[in-house]
Amino acid sequence: MKNILxxxxxxxIDYFDGETPLAATKDIGFSIFEGETLGIIGESGxxxxxxxxxxxxxxxxxxxxxxxxxxxxxxxLKMDDKEMKKILWNEIAMIFQNSLDVLNPLLTIGEQIAExxxxxxxxxxxxxxxxTKEYLEKVGLEKDDFKAYPHQLSGGMRQRxxxxxxxxxxxxxxxADELTSALDAKTKSEILDLLSNLQKEFNFSLLLxxxxxxxxxxxxxxxxxxxxxxLLEEGxxxxxxxxxxxxxxxxxxxxxxxxNVYKDLxxxxxxxxxxxxxxxxxxxxxxxxxxxxxxxxxxLISLEASRKLACHQGGILxxxxxxxxxxxxxxxxxxxxxxxDCSLYxxxxxxxxxxxxSGxxxxxxxxxxxxxxxxDSGSVLFKKENSEAMKLGSQLGGxxxxxxxxxxxxxxxxTVLDAxxxxxxxxxxxxxxxxxxxEYLSRVELENSTGYLARRIHSLSGGQRQxxxxxxxxxxxxxxxxADEICxxxxxxxxxxxxxxxxxxxxxxxxxxxxxTHNLNVALKLSDRILVMNEGRIVESGNPVTxxxxxxxxxxxxxxxxxxxxxxxxxx
Amino acid sequence: xxxxxxxxxxxxxxxxxxLLIFIIFLIMGVxxxxxxxxxxxNIVAASFxxxxxxxxxxxxxxxxxxxxxxxxxxxxxxxxxxxVAIVSTLIGASVGxxxxxxxxxxxxxxxxxxxxxxxIPSLPILIIISSFWGPSMKNIxxxxxxxxxxxxxxxxxxxxxxxxxxxxxxxxxxxxxxxLHLTRKHFIIELVPIILVSIIKLISRTIVSEASLSFLxxxxxxxxxxxxxxxxxxxxxxxxxxxxxxxxxLSPLLAIILLVLAVAFLSVDLEKIANTRL
Numbered sequence: 001m002k003n004i005l006x007x008x009x010x011x012x013i014d015y016f017d018g019e020t021p022l023a024a025t026k027d028i029g030f031s032i033f034e035g036e037t038l039g040i041i042g043e044s045g046x047x048x049x050x051x052x053x054x055x056x057x058x059x060x061x062x063x064x065x066x067x068x069x070x071x072x073x074x075x076x077l078k079m080d081d082k083e084m085k086k087i088l089w090n091e092i093a094m095i096f097q098n099s100l101d102v103l104n105p106l107l108t109i110g111e112q113i114a115e116x117x118x119x120x121x122x123x124x125x126x127x128x129x130x131x132t133k134e135y136l137e138k139v140g141l142e143k144d145d146f147k148a149y150p151h152q153l154s155g156g157m158r159q160r161x162x163x164x165x166x167x168x169x170x171x172x173x174x175x176a177d178e179l180t181s182a183l184d185a186k187t188k189s190e191i192l193d194l195l196s197n198l199q200k201e202f203n204f205s206l207l208l209x210x211x212x213x214x215x216x217x218x219x220x221x222x223x224x225x226x227x228x229x230x231l232l233e234e235g236x237x238x239x240x241x242x243x244x245x246x247x248x249x250x251x252x253x254x255x256x257x258x259x260n261v262y263k264d265l266x267x268x269x270x271x272x273x274x275x276x277x278x279x280x281x282x283x284x285x286x287x288x289x290x291x292x293x294x295x296x297x298x299x300l301i302s303l304e305a306s307r308k309l310a311c312h313q314g315g316i317l318x319x320x321x322x323x324x325x326x327x328x329x330x331x332x333x334x335x336x337x338x339x340x341d342c343s344l345y346x347x348x349x350x351x352x353x354x355x356x357x358s359g360x361x362x363x364x365x366x367x368x369x370x371x372x373x374x375x376d377s378g379s380v381l382f383k384k385e386n387s388e389a390m391k392l393g394s395q396l397g398g399x400x401x402x403x404x405x406x407x408x409x410x411x412x413x414x415t416v417l418d419a420x421x422x423x424x425x426x427x428x429x430x431x432x433x434x435x436x437x438x439e440y441l442s443r444v445e446l447e448n449s450t451g452y453l454a455r456r457i458h459s460l461s462g463g464q465r466q467x468x469x470x471x472x473x474x475x476x477x478x479x480x481x482x483a484d485e486i487c488x489x490x491x492x493x494x495x496x497x498x499x500x501x502x503x504x505x506x507x508x509x510x511x512x513x514x515x516x517t518h519n520l521n522v523a524l525k526l527s528d529r530i531l532v533m534n535e536g537r538i539v540e541s542g543n544p545v546t547x548x549x550x551x552x553x554x555x556x557x558x559x560x561x562x563x564x565x566x567x568x569x570x571x572x
Numbered sequence: 573x574x575x576x577x578x579x580x581x582x583x584x585x586x587x588x589x590x591l592l593i594f595i596i597f598l599i600m601g602v603x604x605x606x607x608x609x610x611x612x613x614n615i616v617a618a619s620f621x622x623x624x625x626x627x628x629x630x631x632x633x634x635x636x637x638x639x640x641x642x643x644x645x646x647x648x649x650x651x652x653x654x655x656v657a658i659v660s661t662l663i664g665a666s667v668g669x670x671x672x673x674x675x676x677x678x679x680x681x682x683x684x685x686x687x688x689x690x691x692i693p694s695l696p697i698l699i700i701i702s703s704f705w706g707p708s709m710k711n712i713x714x715x716x717x718x719x720x721x722x723x724x725x726x727x728x729x730x731x732x733x734x735x736x737x738x739x740x741x742x743x744x745x746x747x748x749x750x751x752l753h754l755t756r757k758h759f760i761i762e763l764v765p766i767i768l769v770s771i772i773k774l775i776s777r778t779i780v781s782e783a784s785l786s787f788l789x790x791x792x793x794x795x796x797x798x799x800x801x802x803x804x805x806x807x808x809x810x811x812x813x814x815x816x817x818x819x820x821x822l823s824p825l826l827a828i829i830l831l832v833l834a835v836a837f838l839s840v841d842l843e844k845i846a847n848t849r850l
Contacts, residue, residue: 370746393748394746394747409739411738411740411757418757423748
């Protein structure tokens with residue numbers, strides 16, 4: 001077992017700007033072990049830098065700090081200046097974010113690095129110079145750069161110089177704050193390699209603060225997710241990147257182009273309610289909040305080995321789970337097995353795609369999951385309860401399904417109003433039906449004038465009809481929306497519009513989606529996860545990148561090959 | 573209103589003529605009291621007056637005005653057949669929708685009943701039942717309805733079966749829609765054309781059935797329908813040896829034939845239109 005190098009307990013940092021204190025962090029607690037690399041990730045303003053500055057004791061004067069930051073069992077916050085000076089740079093050093101004002105423009109970088117050495121290690125000028133030159137070479141600069149002034153160096157070189165400055169006193173703990181955010185891709189990758197090699201060479205502990213996932217992924221073993229001054233999730237970096245428990249972590253990771261090579265970018269939607277409380281910091285943006293989230297702050301508790309989470313709901317909820325679903329039909333040639341032992345799950349706010357050619361059983365599976373069709377065997381759990389007796393389609397917050405053909409899935413003799421309000425009417429929900437219909441029509445970007453409400457469905461185009469079908473499904477406020485090839489009867493431009501609308505609504509309202517398509521490219525653009533179906537079985541599942549980079553099943557490989565072939569046809 | 577215009581435009585020439593004839597008969601029936609200058613059930617002149625300006629179709633053996641009888645007969649015939657057609661179509665539609673919607677045992681029972689009633693020839697049944705029950709307007713209506721709901725029930729059942737498979741019905745059922753909602757909101761609107769056509773078809777059938785019953789003397793003797801007029805005329809011994817048959821026999825006969833033909837042509841046209849969707 002490694003020793004704890006730095007331990008932080010109940011760290012509260014408040015900034016006083018005028019009368020009311022502004023909390024930068026609330027009851028933060030974590031430890032860094034010797035030789036360990038730990039990342040802190042969060043949006044800007046989440047308090048990452050305040051933590052780093054608190055460890056270095058360089059917070060501005062209007063900040064007040066309480067709690068314990070113990071370095072080798074001594075509380076940094078209680079040390080006097082002399083003790084602190086001994087620790088700084090020698091034991092704990094910081095690589096500052098590269099910007100011109102970090103370095104003194106009047107001194108050469110060599111002088112500035114050597115000065116740190118002389119100050120903290122009490123070395124002679126010559127010794128300091130030699131060591132500085134050695135480190136300049138280690139970070140990939142030339143000995144001659146000793147005499148260079150900051151403005152003579154490029155951004156990447158300055159960042160190297162700053163790394164040299166951080167390492168030159170051979171600290172046990174190195175804090176790097178937004179190390180790479182200002183660098184171009186090539187320099188960034190060089191700097192990351194450099195730091196990674198140096199860390200292996202010197203075996204220092206690294207606390208890496210960043211909002212960039214690729215930096216975090218390449219340098220850290222363990223990761224903490226910080227939001228508005230509170231830790232929401234903690235665990236091994238690889239595991240968090242693969243599977244997130246907290247909705248915020250998921251949103252953060254989904255917003256990254258590094259992870260989502262194929263998918264469209266969608267950030268975490270802005271807060272919906274302005275209600276703030278003493279509860280969960282993510283309350284106002286969360287799509288699965290319950291009463292307690294507003295009142296009480298969730299504490300960071302262990303879920304499994306080395307995984308911690310702060311969420312009253314126990315992390316992202318599971319909306320639907322299907323286990324070993326099988327279904328067969330009889331036709332004149334005998335039995336056709338449409339679904340064979342299909343198992344899948346979908347979590348709150350997740351967008352998954354079922355990809356497969358026609359006849360692969362994806363529509364059957366969708367109909368079984370939604371409850372339209374009865375299964376032969378297996379089980380469907382909605383929010384962990386058996387959905388057999390539940391009428392998922394006739395309740396608010398249930399499951400809704402939108403069908404392929406907008407021309408037959410809505411009664412053509414209906415008016416728009418009749419069509420959209422039908423589910424509410426059948427179940428006698430809602431009093432202000434017309435108001436709600438208008439609201440949802442505008443959500444799906446249709447007119448909501450009285451004239452439009454009275455229009456007959458048969459006078460609408462396919463795209464408009466499909467929007468009406470969407471409004472009708474969404475008016476039931478489903479937790480899960482299943483869309484079965486909803487664009488296959490529409491032209492490409494309408495398809496693009498409808499898909500973007502759908503994804504936008506899904507992102508904003510936070511419902512989960514199962515999208516059924518034969519088009520792998522569409523699935524790549526939309527989904528968090530893709531399930532490939534072939535001959536009634538789910539043959540492969542994974543996120544778009546793993547599916548594309550490392551397809552396991554033969555059918556998936558074929559699918560990708562056909563796609564590649566089509567691309568070449570177009571652009572040769 | 574637009575829809576009616578549209579339908580009118582789609583009628584063939586025969587259909588338009590038929591419509592005109594039907595409307596003329598309808599007006600004759602509705603305003604029979606105003607048009608006729610004489611009561612239909614009272615002696616107003618000498619027996620066997622030949623057609624002239626006062627008695628357009630002459631008088632019968634008792635000296636009653638035949639034109640007045642035709643007018644009044646139009647009212648009774650059309651009224652009765654409309655009533656019977658509407659009632660039996662509604663019954664048939666309900667049976668058809670219920671059978672198609674619920675399926676299973678209910679469907680099989682109803683279908684079996686319909687089959688049995690279809691196989692039995694209806695005229696002998698009509699004759700037997702009405703001679704048992706005795707001649708009265710009420711009995712005739714009941715008997716006619718009993719035998720008339722079958723064909724609309726058949727047609728509407730099969731149409732509803734077809735509707736039931738429509739995706740929008742499946743969607744509505746997924747929302748939890750039951751029999752009442754589906755019938756009210758989805759089935760009826762789709763069935764209206766079929767229902768209308770079947771009413772019109774039944775009208776001509778009922779006119780003939782009623783006329784046959786009356787002609788056979790099984791009708792209500794107090795209501796002078798065309799069939800009864802015919803019955804009286806043919807009941808007059810040796811009518812063909814005189815020239816009175818030209819107005820006494822021919823006029824109710826022509827009235828029946830004209831109206832039945834008109835309604836038949838009209839229903840053929842309307843059925844075509846209904847099948848091509850409005």
